Amino acid sequence: MATVGMRLVEGLAARGVEVVFGIPGVHTVELYRGLAGSGLRHVTPRHEQGAAFMADGYARVTGRPGVAFVITGPGLTNALTAMAQARADSVPMLVVSGVNRRDSLGKGLGHLHELPDQAGMVRALCPSLRVTAPEMLGPVLDRAFDLMLGGRPGPVHIEVPTDVMALEAAALPPPAAVPRRAPEAEGLAQAVARLDAAARVVILAGGGARAAGPALRALAERLDAPVVQTVNARGLMFGHPLGVPASPSLDAVRALIAEADQVLAVGTELGPTDYDMYLRGGFPDLSGMIRVDICPAQLARHPAALRITAEADAALTALAGVRARQAEGAARAARCRDAARTELAQLRADMPAQLAIVESLRAAVPGAIFVGDSTQPIYAANLFYDHDRAGGWFNAATGYGALGFGPGAAIGAALGAPGVPVVCLIGDGGLQFSAAELRCACDEGLPITFVVWNNAGYREIAEAMAGAGAEVIGCDPSPLALAPFAAACGLPFSSLALDPEGLRSALRAPHSGPRLIELRVP
Incomplete structure (x- = not known):
């Protein structure tokens, strides 16, 4: 007999999961029964927070969700800090936990690892999905992967009550495809027109552009535009004459941005830990920028002349037909780099x-x-x-x-x-x-x-x-x-x-x- 816990592991393997980080417990025995013979590699940390941090690092390097198995209650609360870090940095992470029997939830009966409302606690941070019957497992896994990969990435939690974990479950249907968001033609046409009319473009690249390195470099070269990289975008322009691997919190970088007649911001939330680390205010006006992001809610948080909802790689590739120009981009970038390095010593x-x-x-x-x-x-x-x-x-x-x-x-x-x-x-x-x-x-x-x-x-x-x-x-x-x-x-x-x-x-x-x-x- 295959149980819900065993089928859940099968479902993860079918979706490309290769490694699971976790510490077993009495509430997750069926998950571990499923791991035996699954081909998935299990890594045992020394603390559940470590399991979720491992899932984070794995996801950043592979681009695929990192997966952690944790027990009900303290296992999950131990992982919450790492889940919050993943949320802040848009890292896809799936945390699978147990939860107590369905007929005990919310009653305060004093069960082992009991929380008043485990899912409610997690929902303040990220989506939390519960499997309450075997037939729900496939749709819940599809929903979780859609949430992690179909828009702005982040952590997702799945909990399975202990009495459901051991129920017999039929084989799962094939995974549903995760839809990809292509940029709208009208927005792209407006972006091309604005970029073609500009003489001095600056590109702001954030962590959302991490998988778009070749397209980013190609567009920057065509525009002759310096590329300012936030922390999570470092390495995309290594050694490139147009690269500015410096924080927009620095005056030198702000001056470069202020001199631009068009800013293109790609995959960056424009948050203060990158753009105003010292909380000084005074950042250049970006209300005329073109902004590209996978998340509509994120796009709505700052004024912009044009907002394009799309994955960075798709949008940058689609913009490759802009007018080529010479705009002293390498010289502008070099002056900014030199000034930024000098400013570092002055700080x-x-x-x-x-x-x-x-x-x-x-x-x-x-x-x-x-x-x-x-x-x-x-x-x-x-x-x-x-x-x-x-x-x-x-x-x-x-x-x-x-x-x-x-x-x-x-x-x-x-x-x-x-x-x-x-x-x-x-x-x-x-x-x-x-x-x-x-x-x-x-x-x-x-x-x-x-x-x-x-x-x-x-x-x-x-x-x-x-x-x-x-x-x-x-x-x-x-x-x-x-x-x-x-x-x-x-x-x-x-x-x-x-x-x-x-x-x-x-x-x-x-x-x-x-x-x-x-x-x-x-």
């Missing part, structure tokens, strides 16, 4: 040294995926840094900003891109949020280099408190003694002074599985 004296560390990492491990946590060199590089792999730079220091994101997301990324080196850059404070996940990297034998920026505390927060004239309190948690910690995890370990050349040398040493490198910050 804080130690930022150039932090950026040099990140650039040393890139030089030592070319083509790697860099996964960051909220730590000082990540903040510096988010302001100005050009990565050498499209989609290979992402971190939790924007949007939701969850500490402890790095290790789990790096594990998911390594599983999503087999054979590609992964570098996880994390602070000593952030590491203690999810240190146990390093052991999971050992279990899986993944080629991840964990680089710990050890400044013995929450230095970024301490400096913010001091800058605000507040007494610095609570920012000095003692760091782990990393040598014995690495030994306990079975990780090769090295400890270095803050020296880019020494770091490059350590990184070039051959290794097959994970390793830990400490950077001692004065």
Whole structure:
């Protein structure tokens, strides 16, 4: 007999799922019965938050939903932080949980892992779907994948009551195709007309353009337009004369945007963590922009002269017939890059040294995926840094900003891109949020280099408190003694002074599985 839990796993496999992250429990036994013999790889984190962070990293690298299995109650609440991070960064993630028996829900009977309203709690964050009968399973899976992939991506939750999980279920029908939204011809024609009339175009590219690199470069070259890349778009224009891998929070980038006579914004929510990190206001008027986004609700949130609802790649490809021109785009981009780098040093004296560390990492491990946590060199590089792999730079220091994101997301990324080196850059404070996940990297034998920026505390927060004239309190948690910690995890370990050349040398040493490198910050 095949149960609902077993058929659910079959349904995931039919939709292209290859890896599941999760910690089993008594409420999910039928899911795990289904995993046996399914061909799906199961990865066991050390915490359900880690499972969902792994699903996040996997999804960012593959473009396919990352999947986590968690238990009812605490398993799901542990995963909520990572689900919120995925929502902020538009990452497709499916979290499947149990829930208590149908006849007990909402009654407060004191069942194990009981919540007053588990689905209601999740719906404040993202869609939550419940399977209450075997025949609902196929339609619920179709709906979940449509929500994750048919519009703006994000997390979706499916819960299955324990008494439904074990019911007999018939084989599922083939998955429904996820519809794709093509841009409307009228909007494209208006966009071409506006772009043809412009002399100095600037393109703003966000995370929604991550899969549209070739089309973005082709259009930028035809328009001779500088391309400003937000954090989640870094790597799309690596080394390109038209690339501006710098934050629109910087005055140099704002000046470039202000000088444009047409702005084309593609796949960016225009949020303050990218566009006004220091909450200064004064951003150039964008009400005349052409805006492309997959989400109609997102398009409605800012004034624009023209809004086009479409996937970035489809829209950029359709705009390829615009008039070609020479607009000194490379010179404009170069001036902006130079000014942005100078501004970085003016913001804080130690930022150039932090950026040099990140650039040393890139030089030592070319083509790697860099996964960051909220730590000082990540903040510096988010302001100005050009990565050498499209989609290979992402971190939790924007949007939701969850500490402890790095290790789990790096594990998911390594599983999503087999054979590609992964570098996880994390602070000593952030590491203690999810240190146990390093052991999971050992279990899986993944080629991840964990680089710990050890400044013995929450230095970024301490400096913010001091800058605000507040007494610095609570920012000095003692760091782990990393040598014995690495030994306990079975990780090769090295400890270095803050020296880019020494770091490059350590990184070039051959290794097959994970390793830990400490950077001692004065």
